[in-house]
Amino acid sequence: MKRPQLPPDLAYLRALLDRWRGQARDRGSITLEWMVIIGILFAAAVWAATKIVSAIHSHANQIR
Secondary structure: OOOOOOOHHHHHHHHHHHHHHHHHHHHOOOOHHHHHHHHHHHHHHHHHHHHHHHHHHHHHHHHO
């Protein structure tokens, strides 16, 4: 299957992902890069949750 041609920055990212995937397969364990990615996603989820809760509370205070 031929891969579509990507702009240089995206091609670089794909090469990085391929390399990480290869390393993960070799080691059979989660890589540091994936831990960082999961950590960033978790932090973003916590940040979004606090924003949503804060918005709900401020809206509830306006109603009263």
